[in-house]
Amino acid sequence: MHFMLNDEQLMIRDTAARFLAEQSTSAAIRRAMQSETGYDPALWHTLSGEMGWSAIHIPEAYGGLGLGYVELALLMEEMGRHLLCSPFHASVALGANALLVAGSEAQKQHWLPAMASGEITATLALPAKGGLWQADAVTARWQQEGEAYVLDGVLNHVPNGHSAGLIIVAAREAKAGGGTALFLLPANTQGLSRTRQASMDQTRPQAEIRLDKVVLPLSARMTGGHAELATLLDLAAIAIAAEQLGVAQAALDSSVAYSKERQQFGRAIAGYQAIKHRAADMMLKAELARSAVYYAACLAQETLSASQHNTAELAQAASLAKAYASEAAFYNAGCGIQLFGGVGITSEYDIQLYFKRAQSTAAFLGSPAWHRARIAAQLLD
Amino acid sequence: MNMTFSAADEAFRRDAASWLADNLSGEFAILKHRGGPGDEHSLISERRAWEKKLAAAGWNCLGWAAEHGGRDASISQQVIFAEEYARAGGPGRLGHIGEGLAGPTIAAFASPAQQARYLPGIRSTNELWCQGYSEPGAGSDLAAVKTRAVLGDDGQWRISGQKVWTSLAHLADWCFVLARTDPNSHDHKGLGFFLVSMHQAAVTVRPIEQLTGSAEFNEVFFDEALAADLVGQPGEGWKIAMALLGFERGVSTLGQQMQFRSELDEIIRIAKENGAAQDPDIRSRIAEAHMGLSVMRYNALRMLSDNAGADEQKAALVYKLHWSSWHRHLGKLAMDVLGTASELCEAAPYALTRLQALFLFSRADTIYGGSNQIQRNLIAERALGMPKEAKGR
Ligand SMILES: Cc1cc2nc3c(=O)[nH]c(=O)nc-3n(C[C@H](O)[C@H](O)[C@H](O)COP(=O)(O)OP(=O)(O)OC[C@H]3O[C@@H](n4cnc5c(N)ncnc54)[C@H](O)[C@@H]3O)c2cc1C
Numbered sequence: 001m002h003f004m005l006n007d008e009q010l011m012i013r014d015t016a017a018r019f020l021a022e023q024s025t026s027a028a029i030r031r032a033m034q035s036e037t038g039y040d041p042a043l044w045h046t047l048s049g050e051m052g053w054s055a056i057h058i059p060e061a062y063g064g065l066g067l068g069y070v071e072l073a074l075l076m077e078e079m080g081r082h083l084l085c086s087p088f089h090a091s092v093a094l095g096a097n098a099l100l101v102a103g104s105e106a107q108k109q110h111w112l113p114a115m116a117s118g119e120i121t122a123t124l125a126l127p128a129k130g131g132l133w134q135a136d137a138v139t140a141r142w143q144q145e146g147e148a149y150v151l152d153g154v155l156n157h158v159p160n161g162h163s164a165g166l167i168i169v170a171a172r173e174a175k176a177g178g179g180t181a182l183f184l185l186p187a188n189t190q191g192l193s194r195t196r197q198a199s200m201d202q203t204r205p206q207a208e209i210r211l212d213k214v215v216l217p218l219s220a221r222m223t224g225g226h227a228e229l230a231t232l233l234d235l236a237a238i239a240i241a242a243e244q245l246g247v248a249q250a251a252l253d254s255s256v257a258y259s260k261e262r263q264q265f266g267r268a269i270a271g272y273q274a275i276k277h278r279a280a281d282m283m284l285k286a287e288l289a290r291s292a293v294y295y296a297a298c299l300a301q302e303t304l305s306a307s308q309h310n311t312a313e314l315a316q317a318a319s320l321a322k323a324y325a326s327e328a329a330f331y332n333a334g335c336g337i338q339l340f341g342g343v344g345i346t347s348e349y350d351i352q353l354y355f356k357r358a359q360s361t362a363a364f365l366g367s368p369a370w371h372r373a374r375i376a377a378q379l380l381d
Numbered sequence: 382m383n384m385t386f387s388a389a390d391e392a393f394r395r396d397a398a399s400w401l402a403d404n405l406s407g408e409f410a411i412l413k414h415r416g417g418p419g420d421e422h423s424l425i426s427e428r429r430a431w432e433k434k435l436a437a438a439g440w441n442c443l444g445w446a447a448e449h450g451g452r453d454a455s456i457s458q459q460v461i462f463a464e465e466y467a468r469a470g471g472p473g474r475l476g477h478i479g480e481g482l483a484g485p486t487i488a489a490f491a492s493p494a495q496q497a498r499y500l501p502g503i504r505s506t507n508e509l510w511c512q513g514y515s516e517p518g519a520g521s522d523l524a525a526v527k528t529r530a531v532l533g534d535d536g537q538w539r540i541s542g543q544k545v546w547t548s549l550a551h552l553a554d555w556c557f558v559l560a561r562t563d564p565n566s567h568d569h570k571g572l573g574f575f576l577v578s579m580h581q582a583a584v585t586v587r588p589i590e591q592l593t594g595s596a597e598f599n600e601v602f603f604d605e606a607l608a609a610d611l612v613g614q615p616g617e618g619w620k621i622a623m624a625l626l627g628f629e630r631g632v633s634t635l636g637q638q639m640q641f642r643s644e645l646d647e648i649i650r651i652a653k654e655n656g657a658a659q660d661p662d663i664r665s666r667i668a669e670a671h672m673g674l675s676v677m678r679y680n681a682l683r684m685l686s687d688n689a690g691a692d693e694q695k696a697a698l699v700y701k702l703h704w705s706s707w708h709r710h711l712g713k714l715a716m717d718v719l720g721t722a723s724e725l726c727e728a729a730p731y732a733l734t735r736l737q738a739l740f741l742f743s744r745a746d747t748i749y750g751g752s753n754q755i756q757r758n759l760i761a762e763r764a765l766g767m768p769k770e771a772k773g774r
Binding site: 002005256259267270273275281288290319320323372380 | 649652653658664665667668669671672675676679680682683686690692693695696698699702703754756757758760761762764765766767768770771
């Protein structure tokens with residue numbers, strides 16, 4: 001039993017940390033979030049192409065690096081810590097995972113190499129406005145008409161949806177009792193229109209995507225359905241939990257650093273027990289989230305490398321990681337604002353950006369309450 | 382990163398499980414799930430016999446070096462045994478203070494002659510130990526101990542003073558005592574670490590009744606009691622006393638978690654039976670309890686990984702704060718699931734049910750072994766580098 005990072009994993013984490021400390025600065029974050037794409041394409045090019053991040057867990061047969069989900073989680077953690085604006089989660093944790101879990105061999109061959117190199121970014125379109133990120137909440141409709149599929153619907157909250165090159169749409173068959181299917185739609189597909197939505201967390205762009213009698217060839221349908229979508233959402237939840245862990249850690253670190261500098265009543269506020277104990281609770285939250293996230297990442301790896309997997313076990317680990325990391329990120333960012341005092345309320349300081357990221361990712365891919373309810377059902381029903 | 386146990390470890394697990402199944406039976410079957418927190422006073426003579434049985438088969442002191450009669454077991458194997466022990470319903474260990482605290486300290490700091498004198502008695506479980514640290518004036522602030530040790534003309538140290546909250550002192554043969562060797566010293570300077578026999582007229586033990594109605598801890602009075610040995614030098618007491626607290630590394634906590642799991646399972650069973658499982662608030666709290674226990678396990682596996690590094694130290698620093706708070710919440714959840722049924726005892730005059738004992742005794746979890754407040758101070762100071770607490774003296 002060796003439940004700790006090995007040297008190679010520590011190196012990946014430290015390299016990512018150094019790179020992002022240089023690149024994802026406060027000024028860079030603000031430039032990116034006000035840009036049209038919502039991220040810096042040159043930076044994306046470097047981190048996906050040169051550094052190979054978007055290839056991290058894609059098998060070598062599809063142009064990837066063939067590393068594991070723990071490595072992916074470590075990258076996400078550092079991105080959260082440095083509040084990177086990028087389509088990484090959308091393209092890798094939603095897009096690439098969708099192909100890995102639900103794609104046919106031909107679809108994987110066709111799309112994954114370009115996603116691994118970062119040439120094309122992908123995303124997943126699932127809920128309606130205000131809807132839930134869960135496999136049962138699919139509202140878009142599909143039906144087969146001869147040698148084609150026709151899709152209709154309005155999808156919302158699509159991460160990086162306004163800039164993605166490939167949009168994977170979850171839809172339900174229009175006839176009663178019809179099944180869920182996933183479709184691959186290049187962004188220029190006829191009948192597909194999209195607009196960026198103004199969002200409270202400006203570091204995570206979201207889009208509305210309209211499908212108006214979109215006609216697709218039979219080859220656009222993925223092999224997986226409802227079960228694969230559920231697995232995909234669990235995998236994506238684990239990845240976003242890793243990002244939230246980074247947010248929680250950064251909020252703790254920056255608050256503690258500030259408390260050591262800021263003097264009131266003739267001494268650093270870090271010396272007051274009310275501050276120390278709050279900081280200790282923040283560290284407790286972050287460390288428990290870390291244990292939950294790393295454990296879930298190990299299970300995710302097993303799921304992806306095995307043909308058969310225990311979905312109940314993955315679901316439980318994903319729920320645990322997502323609930324703990326969501327609460328850690330929000331608690332720590334919220335306490336962070338309090339520990340900063342007045343400057344915590346200004347737009348100049350970064351803690352408010354972490355606070356917004358914590359809230360927007362808490363609602364994404366299942367709130368803590370939703371995940372608790374899912375676990376309660378497993379235990380009690 | 383890998384969370385699976387090796388084939389050799391799995392074979393060890395099967396050995397442990399089958400030995401426990403074969404032996405926790407017959408005359409020992411009544412011991413299953415007994416003697417845990419809140420129930421320490423029960424079935425003492427049967428548990429003494431059980432300790433001997435464990436020892437004879439070589440299932441105690443697993444992590445000790447072979448030269449001291451141990452098995453040199455890896456952390457993984459110690460974890461496995463603790464888990465299997467709890468899974469089998471193994472009773473609360475009477476020898477744990479000797480095995481987990483006194484023994485490793487003696488092995489690390491005592492002379493070869495002292496090791497030869499004390500370690501075999503712990504390994505055979507013929508001699509039980511208790512911990513004489515806390516005093517009326519020295520609780521969280523342990524360095525305020527006042528108990529004195531005086532070196533007589535005969536070259537012997539004699540101990541005078543009062544210890545309190547001393548668990549299992551009424552059963553113990555030996556006590557390790559933190560006492561002041563230099564009467565003019567204060568704080569952590571001028572202390573010594575003494576080994577004192579409990580079987581002498583100069584030692585008086587008075588049980589203290591707890592909120593559970595039972596007495597697991599005691600007051601211990603020393604009136605010029607003879608110390609059989611001083612470990613290390615006068616003045617090294619604090620260093621040794623602190624090292625002792627670090628030895629256990631929480632291996633037994635994995636066993637403790639199995640105990641927690643069985644408490645939670647009982648609560649879930651009751652909630653399903655009495656309909657509490659339909660209540661949305663209870664549902665959410667049960668899910669939270671389950672999640673808190675799972676994450677406790679992952680956190681413990683991180684901190685117990687062989688060759689744990691800096692990251693894992695952090696997991697260790699937060700561990701006590703998490704489990705103690707979690708367990709206290711579980712006690713309250715148990716009562717709320719039971720509703721009015723929680724009020725009635727098992728029998729007159731005051732025999733508590735297992736869940737009542739859990740509810741009441743779990744209030745101690747956030748106090749002993751460094752209270753939650755002290756844990757937070759330690760986290761803030763050691764892990765986050767925040768300023769130390771101001772002292773009043
Ligand atoms: C069931 C049980 C078994 C025990 N067994 C043993 C044993 O075998 N041997 C032994 O030596 N001791 C034993 N103890 C004693 C235990 O270690 C002490 O109770 C503990 O160290 C707290 O000390 P205290 O009780 O004097 O409380 P105090 O130190 O008086 O604390 C009272 C309150 O003040 C808070 N407080 C104290 N200092 C600070 C601070 N600096 N900042 C913020 N808050 C603070 C505490 O958190 C607590 O809430 C046992 C205790 C219990 C409950």
